[in-house]
Amino acid sequence: MATDILIVDDEADIRELVAGILQDEGHGARTARNSDEAFAEIEKRRPQLVFLDIWLQGSKLDGLEILDLIHSQHPDLPIVMISGHGNIETAVAAIKSGAYDFIEKPFKADRLVLIAQRALESYRLKRELRDLKRGSGHPTRFVGRSTVMNQLRNALDRVAPTNSRILITGPSGAGKELAARSIHNASGRAGGPFVMINAATITPERMEEELFGVEGVNGSRKIGALEEAHGGTLFIDEIADMPRETQNRILRVLVEQTFTRVSGATRVSVDVRIISSSARNLEDEIAEGRFREDLFHRLAVVPVRVPGLAERREDIPELIDFFLEQISSATGLPKRTIGEDAMAVLQSHDWPGNVRQLRNNVERLMILAGGDPEAVVTATMLPSEIGTMVPPTPHGAGGEQLMGLALREAREIFERQYLLAQISRFGGNISRTAEFIGMERSALHRKLKALGIG
Numbered sequence: 247m248a249t250d251i252l253i254v255d256d257e258a259d260i261r262e263l264v265a266g267i268l269q270d271e272g273h274g275a276r277t278a279r280n281s282d283e284a285f286a287e288i289e290k291r292r293p294q295l296v297f298l299d300i301w302l303q304g305s306k307l308d309g310l311e312i313l314d315l316i317h318s319q320h321p322d323l324p325i326v327m328i329s330g331h332g333n334i335e336t337a338v339a340a341i342k343s344g345a346y347d348f349i350e351k352p353f354k355a356d357r358l359v360l361i362a363q364r365a366l367e368s369y370r371l372k373r374e375l376r377d378l379k380r381g382s383g384h385p386t387r388f389v390g391r392s393t394v395m396n397q398l399r400n401a402l403d404r405v406a407p408t409n410s411r412i413l414i415t416g417p418s419g420a421g422k423e424l425a426a427r428s429i430h431n432a433s434g435r436a437g438g439p440f441v442m443i444n445a446a447t448i449t450p451e452r453m454e455e456e457l458f459g460v461e462g463v464n465g466s467r468k469i470g471a472l473e474e475a476h477g478g479t480l481f482i483d484e485i486a487d488m489p490r491e492t493q494n495r496i497l498r499v500l501v502e503q504t505f506t507r508v509s510g511a512t513r514v515s516v517d518v519r520i521i522s523s524s525a526r527n528l529e530d531e532i533a534e535g536r537f538r539e540d541l542f543h544r545l546a547v548v549p550v551r552v553p554g555l556a557e558r559r560e561d562i563p564e565l566i567d568f569f570l571e572q573i574s575s576a577t578g579l580p581k582r583t584i585g586e587d588a589m590a591v592l593q594s595h596d597w598p599g600n601v602r603q604l605r606n607n608v609e610r611l612m613i614l615a616g617g618d619p620e621a622v623v624t625a626t627m628l629p630s631e632i633g634t635m636v637p638p639t640p641h642g643a644g645g646e647q648l649m650g651l652a653l654r655e656a657r658e659i660f661e662r663q664y665l666l667a668q669i670s671r672f673g674g675n676i677s678r679t680a681e682f683i684g685m686e687r688s689a690l691h692r693k694l695k696a697l698g699i700g
């Protein structure tokens with residue numbers, strides 16, 4: 247994805263030279279001759295880097311004044327001053343007031359390219375740092391080797407480089423945001439921004455301002471998520487919660503590729519890939535009249551489904567290990583060893599909150615385990631709402647029923663539940679279940695048949 251660089255210089259040949267060199271390197275370049283044109287270009291869309299001449303003939307404002315104004319509105323935007331031979335001191339003053347660097351005329355093409363690369367990289371790092379501070383910095387390693395996870399990974403690999411819009415569905419906490427991030431990271435837009443907006447947590451009134459930005463009466467301006475995501479990806483989480491009015495506007499943006507900021511008249515055109523997600527079934531939302539069908543078809547050019555954790559129980563040990571490691575290195579808490587009985591319980595739980603709930607439970611275990619860090623975590627140390635998933639025992643949950651039965655019947659109930667839990671834990675793989683429970687594969691098959699399972 248091409249970057250967006252603005253070159254402000256009063257000399258036509260310098261503008262063309264700089265733009266040409268940058269374009270040859272695959273960058274996108276726009277030009278302006280004076281302060282009015284420069285602000286008009288920035289108004290149209292915020293660039294990712296500005297080359298700004300210090301002396302601008304025929305311009306209302308000179309380079310330093312433009313620098314101050316741009317900085318007051320876009321503090322993160324890197325600006326490289328272009329200085330003539332005689333005004334190095336001014337260039338140094340510009341650096342003191344916040345310019346990223348300066349380049350002296352006449353300059354060599356490779357020096358220009360290098361400065362542009364460094365400035366863009368610094369812009370990217372600043373943005374990443376800001377994302378991290380906001381708490382949205384995310385590792386994008388997709389843990390899990392189950393068949394459904396491998397299928398998902400293949401689907402993500404296929405769609406990532408295509409630029410098509412993607413709708414990611416799946417239950418809450420299953421990894422939809424992680425999927426969106428990995429698509430972005432594996433796409434040609436990886437160097438561009440990944441901007442996220444959650445339609446479920448923003449009030450309908452603020453939704454349009456957050457997406458499209460706002461222009462105030464006094465000339466103030468707030469950039470919205472769409473403009474922020476130029477050259478990258480916009481992830482709209484919980485799209486089903488987007489108000490109808492905003493749905494209409496988004497649809498128009500998708501058709502026309504341009505929009506205006508709230509209370510503004512300037513047409514902003516952006517190059518943004520939209521990935522959206524929904525935990526709710528959008529077809530139901532359409533049937534209920536809450537979601538526009540035409541918008542659904544535009545957003546779901548490629549649908550991707552992230553399976554719930556109960557569909558891939560075999561991934562649970564690897565996920566637990568990953569979280570133990572991750573939480574331990576982030577918090578300094580000791581990495582625990584999970585005993586086989588505890589793992590069996592964790593693997594048979596249904597996890598309605600999916601991977602997020604699993605992660606929270608691992609964290610809780612690490613905090614509450616206390617005592618000897620070497621001690622193995624056993625099933626009895628698990629929170630009770632997870633522990634109740636163990637097959638019934640005479641004194642445990644479901645025990646009353648068992649106590650009213652003859653041994654043979656009670657044993658059958660226990661065996662059925664125990665085997666079902668073990669099989670589901672091993673993702674339906676009979677050989678691995680047999681190995682774990684210490685039975686011959688054929689004997690397990692016979693047992694299952696006798697119990698009426700399978």
Ligand SMILES: Nc1ncnc2c1ncn2[C@@H]1O[C@H](COP(=O)(O)OP(=O)(O)OP(=O)(O)O)[C@@H](O)[C@H]1O
Pocket residue numbers: 384385387388389390416417418419420421422423424425483525568601602605
């Ligand atoms: N396969 C995975 N490997 C490692 N971590 C994962 C995996 N799937 C999910 N996670 C982690 O689980 C948590 C929840 O995932 P994420 O936020 O992507 O879910 P979501 O489906 O977008 O949830 P919601 O619908 O509530 O927004 C995150 O911390 C994420 O990093």
